[in-house]
Amino acid sequence: MNIRGPMSPCRGPRILAGLAFAFAMVWAGRADAFYIQSLKTDPCHEWMMLGVLGEMREPFSSPGAPSTAELFGRFAQRADRSGVPEDEATRAFIDALAQRFDFEDRSLAERFILASFVAGVRQPDTHGWGIVKFNEIRTVHLLESNQRAHSLRTSSQDNEDGELAAIIDARATVEQRVESALKLWRAPDAQMIARWTFPHYGESDVAVFGPAFQLGRAIHVLQDAFAHTLRDEELRIEAVANFTESIQQEYYEPRDGPAHSNRLDKCDVYDNDFDAMRIAAARDAGAGLLAVITPEFAIEDIGADMGAPAIMVAGLIDPVLDEAFEFRSGCTYDNDYCDSAWTPIAESDITQPYTLVFCSSTESGPTAPGRSVPLGIALLLVAAGVRILRPERRR
Amino acid sequence: LFSIIAFFIATALAAGAGAQEDPGNGSGNGSDNDSAERVDQSAISEPYSGTPPTETLRLQPLFRSHAPFVHVEFAGGLFDIHREVVSPRILAAVAGGYRFESFGLLGMAEFDHSWDFSQVTATLSMLKAGVGAEYLYVLGHARTSAIAGLTVLVDETALDDSGTVGWFVDVRPVSIRWGFGDEATLELTPVGLDVSVPVTGGIPLVLVSFLTRIGFEWSIQ
Numbered sequence: 001m002n003i004r005g006p007m008s009p010c011r012g013p014r015i016l017a018g019l020a021f022a023f024a025m026v027w028a029g030r031a032d033a034f035y036i037q038s039l040k041t042d043p044c045h046e047w048m049m050l051g052v053l054g055e056m057r058e059p060f061s062s063p064g065a066p067s068t069a070e071l072f073g074r075f076a077q078r079a080d081r082s083g084v085p086e087d088e089a090t091r092a093f094i095d096a097l098a099q100r101f102d103f104e105d106r107s108l109a110e111r112f113i114l115a116s117f118v119a120g121v122r123q124p125d126t127h128g129w130g131i132v133k134f135n136e137i138r139t140v141h142l143l144e145s146n147q148r149a150h151s152l153r154t155s156s157q158d159n160e161d162g163e164l165a166a167i168i169d170a171r172a173t174v175e176q177r178v179e180s181a182l183k184l185w186r187a188p189d190a191q192m193i194a195r196w197t198f199p200h201y202g203e204s205d206v207a208v209f210g211p212a213f214q215l216g217r218a219i220h221v222l223q224d225a226f227a228h229t230l231r232d233e234e235l236r237i238e239a240v241a242n243f244t245e246s247i248q249q250e251y252y253e254p255r256d257g258p259a260h261s262n263r264l265d266k267c268d269v270y271d272n273d274f275d276a277m278r279i280a281a282a283r284d285a286g287a288g289l290l291a292v293i294t295p296e297f298a299i300e301d302i303g304a305d306m307g308a309p310a311i312m313v314a315g316l317i318d319p320v321l322d323e324a325f326e327f328r329s330g331c332t333y334d335n336d337y338c339d340s341a342w343t344p345i346a347e348s349d350i351t352q353p354y355t356l357v358f359c360s361s362t363e364s365g366p367t368a369p370g371r372s373v374p375l376g377i378a379l380l381l382v383a384a385g386v387r388i389l390r391p392e393r394r395r
Numbered sequence: 396l397f398s399i400i401a402f403f404i405a406t407a408l409a410a411g412a413g414a415q416e417d418p419g420n421g422s423g424n425g426s427d428n429d430s431a432e433r434v435d436q437s438a439i440s441e442p443y444s445g446t447p448p449t450e451t452l453r454l455q456p457l458f459r460s461h462a463p464f465v466h467v468e469f470a471g472g473l474f475d476i477h478r479e480v481v482s483p484r485i486l487a488a489v490a491g492g493y494r495f496e497s498f499g500l501l502g503m504a505e506f507d508h509s510w511d512f513s514q515v516t517a518t519l520s521m522l523k524a525g526v527g528a529e530y531l532y533v534l535g536h537a538r539t540s541a542i543a544g545l546t547v548l549v550d551e552t553a554l555d556d557s558g559t560v561g562w563f564v565d566v567r568p569v570s571i572r573w574g575f576g577d578e579a580t581l582e583l584t585p586v587g588l589d590v591s592v593p594v595t596g597g598i599p600l601v602l603v604s605f606l607t608r609i610g611f612e613w614s615i616q
Binding site: 037038039088089092095096100130131132133197198199200201202204 | 477478479480481482509511512513514515516517519552553554597598599600602
């Protein structure tokens, strides 16, 4: 195993700043989780979400998975009863997702529910921005407070204690989002406003079915628990991955845990048994979550007081979370995470820092990503200016 | 942007100043080696059979006034400054007009195609038609122009149907021109601003890009 210390040495040829910049502009479209749909990546999160709802073929969907049909039916019934918003943006948002994910033949209320689930499961990775809004996406991905939404460590969650803290945070995030879904279900208007990006138009506010959107966000956390961890044969967590430090070159694996892996973000289910196994586990966790909370989404509960929702939610979903986040202690960098079979696969494509510099890092200290880009561009402009302004020699 | 524009204006003006100091009579000002060399060459007693040096080494007027012209050009840009995203854009245009002294009027038809990578790759095509005006200076080697008109959506979008009509404005602060022969001109616009709003109602569709253009002009003498 390679030791990726705080400052990995500069390797490879120097790359012109302009080329690095262009490369990074394209590369930045990769999301820091199971992939969401982009010009370069498969819609893993979206397929798994639709699989949980029975809208995809196996292995994204499975007849053996806990049934979510009853919950879906109740949501559609509620949306049909209260009416799907007719504003231009919301209808275009529903139509665009229905066309892209092939559920155009469903009723309008069903399409509204499915689109809301898909928007919800995408939301933690984009917050509704287009993936080419680089500054916004970078902020979304690097905020410490957002790491829990991806079952990742924060920079302060070090060693095995940090892993346990990260797991507790991820579980709490699922609980909070399920609680939000229940609150929205019992509210007179189960809808909420979300940001959505339309190609060429930019961001716009669209109405979503609140419970579906919030449950999509909760399921995102569960799905990422199978992309951002190393597990054993019994799917117990042996290590929780680190994104923020590994991506900013402040990373020391014995302390910070395994780096985020692009490989584990893939859902190459048709060619790879490992991915098929992970997708099935993530799918079943999501379906299990929806199945156990289905009784709470009863039509007669609309407008009712929830009582103590947090306690109720925790009691409901604890068995699902216990299974998805079961932790095996004693697995560290020193013992190669208990020789997890996931480790070499994860390490086959470690996420590298998004540097826009001539060299990926220095030996002397952290390199602020991108700080050499302005310098490189300035040097190019100066060189061009000198060439243009130099007195021309005439013969 | 303003630095780039200022740079090109300064370059163009400097070239123009040189031309005005030595308006093409071959005498030169003798203050630099190049001019001195030309003076020596023009002073030789034998009849000079080639092209007079002043025609090749000095700016020649490039107004081509009192004549119609046609123009073909291509343009491109990478970034939409309204949405602040990378959004490549290519354009092809034909224009025609009539130039008076240093002032001209023109009409333009343009095909505008852009890409968006917000979620997956999406494309958008527009057709534009507009009228505008131009002003030439630095002996016709620099040109400032603006065009405005209508733009029509060719493609259906997530929100609007094809055929939706909006407007556009195209401003080119400084274009640099090089003459070839008596009729042809190569023109480079380092930075121009294009604002296209093919959909004005509901959720408007607004594309704003800095575009670089290169074009060829034929003056019909």
